[in-house]
Amino acid sequence: MTASDEDIERAAALLAEGGLVAFPTETVYGLGANASDPVAVARIFAVKGRPTDHPLIVHLADALAVDQWAVSVPTEARLLADAFWPGPITLLLARGPRTLDEVTGGRPTIGLRVPDHPVALALLRRFSAGRADRPAGIAAPSANRFGRVSPTTAAHVAADLGDDVDAILDGGPSVIGVESTIVDCTGDAPVVLRLGGVSVARLGDVLGHPPAVMHTPADEVAERREPSGGARAPGMLAAHYAPLARVEVSETLDAARTRADALVRAGDRVAVLAPTVVDSLSPDVIELEPAGGAEDFARVLYERLRQVDRLQVDVVVVVPPPPGGLGDAVRDRLRRAAASHQPR
Numbered sequence: 001m002t003a004s005d006e007d008i009e010r011a012a013a014l015l016a017e018g019g020l021v022a023f024p025t026e027t028v029y030g031l032g033a034n035a036s037d038p039v040a041v042a043r044i045f046a047v048k049g050r051p052t053d054h055p056l057i058v059h060l061a062d063a064l065a066v067d068q069w070a071v072s073v074p075t076e077a078r079l080l081a082d083a084f085w086p087g088p089i090t091l092l093l094a095r096g097p098r099t100l101d102e103v104t105g106g107r108p109t110i111g112l113r114v115p116d117h118p119v120a121l122a123l124l125r126r127f128s129a130g131r132a133d134r135p136a137g138i139a140a141p142s143a144n145r146f147g148r149v150s151p152t153t154a155a156h157v158a159a160d161l162g163d164d165v166d167a168i169l170d171g172g173p174s175v176i177g178v179e180s181t182i183v184d185c186t187g188d189a190p191v192v193l194r195l196g197g198v199s200v201a202r203l204g205d206v207l208g209h210p211p212a213v214m215h216t217p218a219d220e221v222a223e224r225r226e227p228s229g230g231a232r233a234p235g236m237l238a239a240h241y242a243p244l245a246r247v248e249v250s251e252t253l254d255a256a257r258t259r260a261d262a263l264v265r266a267g268d269r270v271a272v273l274a275p276t277v278v279d280s281l282s283p284d285v286i287e288l289e290p291a292g293g294a295e296d297f298a299r300v301l302y303e304r305l306r307q308v309d310r311l312q313v314d315v316v317v318v319v320p321p322p323p324g325g326l327g328d329a330v331r332d333r334l335r336r337a338a339a340s341h342q343p344r
Contacts, residue, residue: 003119003169011167012126015040015138020047020164022143022157023123024171025115027088027179027197028150028302029157030059030140031165034127041102041139047164050146055105057090057180058137060114061124068135069110071096076207077185083206086116088176088197092184096135103139109186112137119171142179143168147340149243149305152177156306177299178329183211195329197298241333242340243305245271245313249320249334253278256317260285263315271308274319286311294327301330305337 003011011021018040021032031048033040035058045052058069063081066073070093077091095110104110115121128136142150143157143165151157154170181196183203192200192213204210250256257278263270264284271286272278275297281287288304291297297320308316320334321327 002171005122007167007169008119008122008126011123011169014166015123015127018043019166020044021123021138022151022154022161022165022168023120023138023140024154024169024174025059025088025117025120026174026176027115028152028174028177029143029154030115030120030138031143031157031161032059032123032138032140035103035137035139036098036100036135038100038102041100044139044141047161048141048144048146050141052102053105054146055107055109055111056103056139056141057111057113058103058139059120059124060112060137061121061128062114065128065135065137066091066093066112067096069096069099069112069137070094074185076190077183079206080183080185080190080203081114084198084202085114086121087114088116088180089113090180090182090194090196092182092186092193094186098135109184111182113180117171119169123169147242149241149302149337150179152299152302156302173299173303175299176326177301178326178333181329184214195332197326197329199325199328201325241302241305242337243309243316245305245308246315246341247305247334247337248315248317249331249338250317251319253319256319257281260317263317268314269312271311271313271316272318273304273308273316275321278319286313288316291321294321294325294330297321297330298326301333 015034033044063085072094090111090113092109092111099110144151144160152174154168157168176197179196181198182194184191184193190211200210260270260272261282273288276290291300320331
């Protein structure tokens with residue numbers, strides 16, 4: 001059931017008192033705290049088991065609030081904000097003087113976004129009311145234990161975090177299903193640090209040219225770090241977004257069928273996830289409901305990964321959607337999930 005006005009009012013009050021509130025966005029559910037309260041922000045890290053040098057995204061009620069949190073905002077960033085906010089894009093900017101180290105992991109940058117979800121926006125507006133004299137934002141990573149599968153429903157949050165969160169606002173299933181695109185706007189030209197809900201092609205339409213994309217090598221399982229230490233932005237783990245089951249990626253239906261059959265013969269409990277039905281699978285292989293095209297695949301990806309754990313699967317063999325658009329983000333998440341079970 002969608003959160004009521006009374007639920008949102010109570011959640012905003014909890015945030016003001018230092019509480020943790022899980023709330024829906026169009027991408028995934030977030031675990032929110034008052035971004036100006038260092039004690040509340042520290043609770044996020046404790047609840048998630050998240051490294052304290054791994055920065056958080058601050059969610060804003062509107063683009064006008066950017067200058068409360070960031071300085072030297074370049075033209076390209078404002079163009080992207082005008083084009084995609086509210087929406088699934090996070091802009092990495094030079095932090096302002098009132099931004100907490102606890103939010104940024106001590107780095108000189110901050111990630112900001114305006115989510116495109118009515119419950120999230122209502123919460124942000126209520127929380128921001130009466131705070132014009134100081135920055136008002138909600139710091140919020142995904143509402144799950146660190147490194148695991150992100151939640152796309154309120155039920156996922158409750159299953160993951162239980163009583164460790166003070167309130168959960170239900171806004172229905174996330175309509176995009178994978179995290180926001182992160183664009184670093186602090187250099188000479190914008191760079192995509194994390195693929196997500198806004199495609200590189202759409203970014204290029206606004207910027208006049210496709211931005212560069214920072215790729216983490218598939219065999220790199222340690223977190224990418226800057227020379228100064230600390231993660232540059234959220235979601236830059238080479239190994240991340242992982243179920244308990246091992247994830248293997250096969251590029252074709254035939255390859256998935258062959259690999260699944262081999263794993264079954266080796267004694268594994270195996271599931272297959274693909275855009276379409278995989279013909280002639282062994283009867284011992286669990287075939288998950290087909291995920292469809294890229295947008296549908298993104299929407300159901302995390303639920304399907306949670307499903308394999310409910311089914312106590314050892315290995316899930318996944319055929320990803322083709323590259324391009326949201327397909328790139330899905331393929332990115334699957335690669336990172338697969339890397340989580342490689343030797344470290």
